[in-house]
Amino acid sequence: MFRSIITLAAMTLILGFGFEPLAAQVEPIPDEMRVRQLPRQQLSGPRFGFTTFTGQTADDRRTHLEKGPIMSQFGWQFETQIVSTTTGNQALMEWVALVGGAEQNDLTFSLAWLAGYRMPNGLELGVGPNVSYNDTTETTTTSMVLAAGATLPFGEIYVPLNMAVAFAEGGPRITTLIGWIIG
Numbered sequence: 001m002f003r004s005i006i007t008l009a010a011m012t013l014i015l016g017f018g019f020e021p022l023a024a025q026v027e028p029i030p031d032e033m034r035v036r037q038l039p040r041q042q043l044s045g046p047r048f049g050f051t052t053f054t055g056q057t058a059d060d061r062r063t064h065l066e067k068g069p070i071m072s073q074f075g076w077q078f079e080t081q082i083v084s085t086t087t088g089n090q091a092l093m094e095w096v097a098l099v100g101g102a103e104q105n106d107l108t109f110s111l112a113w114l115a116g117y118r119m120p121n122g123l124e125l126g127v128g129p130n131v132s133y134n135d136t137t138e139t140t141t142t143s144m145v146l147a148a149g150a151t152l153p154f155g156e157i158y159v160p161l162n163m164a165v166a167f168a169e170g171g172p173r174i175t176t177l178i179g180w181i182i183g
Contacts, residue, residue, distance in 0.1 A: 031086060043079040043092075043158070047179035048072075051100055055171020065136060071101040071108065073175060077160075079116075088120030094128075096177075107135045112145050112164075122150045130166050143168035157182055 051071055053061055058069040075098035082091045094116055100108040109132065116126030126147040133140050149162030158181040166173040 043081060043181045044077060045160075045179050045181040046075070047077050047096065047098070047160075047177040048074050049175060049177035051173050051175040053171065053173055057168075057170035057173070060170070065106065067101070067104045067106050067136075071106065072103050073098045073100045073110075073177065074102070075099055075110075077177075077179065079181070090118040092116035092118055092124070092126070094126060098175075101134075105136075109133045109135075112166075114145065114147060116147070118151065122152055124149055124151060124160075124162075130168075132166075141168050141170075143173070151181070 049072075051073055052058075053069045053071075061067040061069055075096065078095040078097075080093050082093055084090045092115070094112075094114040096110075096112045096114065098108075098110040100110065110130060111132075112128060112130040114126035114128035116124055118124040124147075126145075128145055130143045130145045131140065132143070143166040145164050145166045147162055147164035149160060151158050151160045153159075160177075160179055160181060162177050164175045164177070166175065
């Protein structure tokens with residue numbers, strides 16, 4: 001027993017002095033990849049556009065509900081910039097709340113939560129879950145949303161233009177939104 005303790009202590013000393021600490025072996029992070037310590041920016045604003053239904057959902061809207069396959073969308077996007085690198089890349093978290101179908105007397109309430117990424121040139125991508133409720137059919141639909149677009153500067157106002165595809169039972173729903181951010 002005493003012999004194994006001495007052997008363990010000797011190995012610890014040899015290994016401890018014979019190797020560089022792990023922290024000294026790691027390459028430093030290049031300055032352009034370092035995260036800037038920025039306050040979280042709130043980049044929220046109104047959104048408006050339309051949703052196009054496809055597949056079985058579009059057919060059901062036409063035949064059973066006597067509604068069109070396209071409906072208006074109005075709402076608000078709540079966006080928070082989580083981190084930003086010195087090169088201008090940004091990680092984002094977004095909530096998009098929409099009310100659709102007012103022109104068809106067919107209200108649909110939708111809420112999406114997206115994790116997104118914006119490049120310095122304004123191009124952006126996002127993905128996340130969505131839940132929708134239709135007051136006419138009293139049905140709830142869940143889906144996964146894949147969104148892409150660009151946020152373009154116009155003086156002090158930023159104009160986001162986005163297209164999203166919600167992959168849901170009955171066929172994909174394609175939504176196009178435009179709005180503004182005052183930041």
